[in-house]
Amino acid sequence: MSGAARLRQVTAWDAALLATLHAGAFGADAWSETVFAAQFALPGVFALVHEAGGLVLARVAADEAEILTIGVVEAARGQGVGAALLRATFDAVIAAGAVVLFLEVGVRNAAARRFYARAGFIQVGRRRGYYANGEDALVLRADLVPDSTAPP
Ligand SMILES: CC(C)(COP(=O)(O)OP(=O)(O)OC[C@H]1O[C@@H](n2cnc3c(N)ncnc32)[C@H](O)[C@@H]1OP(=O)(O)O)[C@@H](O)C(=O)NCCC(=O)NCCS
Numbered sequence: 001m002s003g004a005a006r007l008r009q010v011t012a013w014d015a016a017l018l019a020t021l022h023a024g025a026f027g028a029d030a031w032s033e034t035v036f037a038a039q040f041a042l043p044g045v046f047a048l049v050h051e052a053g054g055l056v057l058a059r060v061a062a063d064e065a066e067i068l069t070i071g072v073v074e075a076a077r078g079q080g081v082g083a084a085l086l087r088a089t090f091d092a093v094i095a096a097g098a099v100v101l102f103l104e105v106g107v108r109n110a111a112a113r114r115f116y117a118r119a120g121f122i123q124v125g126r127r128r129g130y131y132a133n134g135e136d137a138l139v140l141r142a143d144l145v146p147d148s149t150a151p152p
Contacts, residue, residue, distance in 0.1 A: 006051045007088050012040035018047060021055040025071025039068065044096070048088055054081040056089050058101075065093035065144075067103040086119050090144060099145050104130065104137040116140050 010017065015037040023030040036057070039045050044060040045068070053073035059066050067089060072081045093101055104127065105112050125139035 024073030052076040056085045060096040065098035107136045
């Protein structure tokens with residue numbers, strides 16, 4: 001089972017848990033507990049964790065939302081955990097009034113790029129040398145509501 005029952009919303013109090021999960025997903029590039037705690041000072045930030053070992057941190061600002069980070073620990077990948085986190089993020093930001101969801105992904109992160117493509121994200125930009133290692137980031141966007149101006 002990887003449904004919504006295995007997900008819960010967490011807060012700044014759970015920064016240590018978020019940092020542990022992030023380390024399991026990103027290794028040496030993981031964010032610290034302090035970094036996670038600081039994120040919650042920003043308006044509109046929320047986080048979800050999946051009991052199998054995954055997390056997502058996202059932000060809603062007016063009608064736009066952004067995934068700040070999403071990851072699944074190595075041992076739990078390929079079982080729908082990431083997809084469940086993404087689905088729950090879509091639901092949460094739509095409920096908060098967002099009509100579009102953005103994120104950045106490393107150009108060399110083929111697995112994540114496929115994962116986002118399957119979820120309906122399209123590339124809308126590129127930030128050269130965005131990451132500390134000099135890697136470019138692709139800016140991806142998913143439209144959350146049908147285009148009301150499109151012909152039926
Ligand atoms: C990207 C990531 C979050 C995906 O999580 P996951 O739990 O493994 O993904 P899921 O099992 O939910 O897969 C969802 C879909 O993506 C596809 N997918 C996931 N990983 C894939 C891979 N390595 N190669 C090909 N497709 C992949 C799956 O086939 C699935 O598609 P389907 O539902 O049509 O079969 C996970 O691999 C991860 O944490 N990676 C390291 C951290 C990272 O790169 N985060 C994103 C940074 S922007």
